[in-house]
Amino acid sequence: MIGSLTHTGSIMTAAFLASLVEAVEALTIILAVATVRGWRPAGLGALAGLVLLVVIVVALGPLLDRVPLHLLQLVIGILLLLFGMRWLRKAILRSAGVIPLHDEAKTFATETAELRDQARRHEARLDWLAALTSFKAVLLEGLEVVFIVIALSAGRGLLGPASVGALAACLLVAGIGLVVHRPLARVPENTLKFAVGVMLSAFGVFWTGEGLGVAWPGADLAIIVFVVLFLAIGRTAVVVARRPSPEALS
């Protein structure tokens, strides 16, 4: 019972936090499009992206039920490991100052400048280009959200809680974006990525192990232990990466 509640809660939290990051990134690009060409192409592009996402989910979703559970767990587990550890690695390197932090304000400025540059070159078909930019942003960030929701819930009948977490994050970001009309540059993106990277990596180890036939001690509660271990190693890695190397000091 406790294990099941923990599992549901952690899946919902992971889906919410991951979707928050993706929604903020999509919002930045939609806002850049709206600033340069107005809300019509931005909104239409975003809507088209959402429709295509729904089509993808409706078309591919039922296929997952036909895949044997162990194979599904193994494939999803490996994808979660690749996805989660990639996020965690990047968040660690950013925390340590090895690579620069992601800056929504800078992304907004870059996208706006690019669209204005395109405006000078292709005035006639700019609305089309603007809508396409918005469409691509929603599609790509949305695919990440869809993957996370499916990966976290696959084979466990937890699509509901994961979807609720993701939907809540998208609605929250869209609502704030509509009110403030600015990129959400103050969202602690790297901290969120670190936390989500830890959770997805932990789920990845759990699912991959189950797919290989490992009976984890404590069943679902083992995920908590994995989260603690990834968090500890992640924090240690930040310290290791931050310390100046002897070569750099000499």
Add this chain to the structure above:
Amino acid sequence: MNMLGSVFREVLGLFVDDGALALEIVAVVVLAGMCAKLIPDVPLAAGAILLCGCLGVLLANVAQARMDNDHTI
């Protein structure tokens, strides 16, 4: 076509950013899989390889990225 190509690259990039990290993770999973096949009586051995391998790969990859960064500077 350009758009499709860029979408495909972005989707691939969701899972593979640093090629070495992706390869190391796959190697750990293969190793754990071999262990599960060869010693089915001790399934936790595969689990231990998987967990410790992933944690070790992460730490080693970050340390390597740090060293690469030092050399670039």
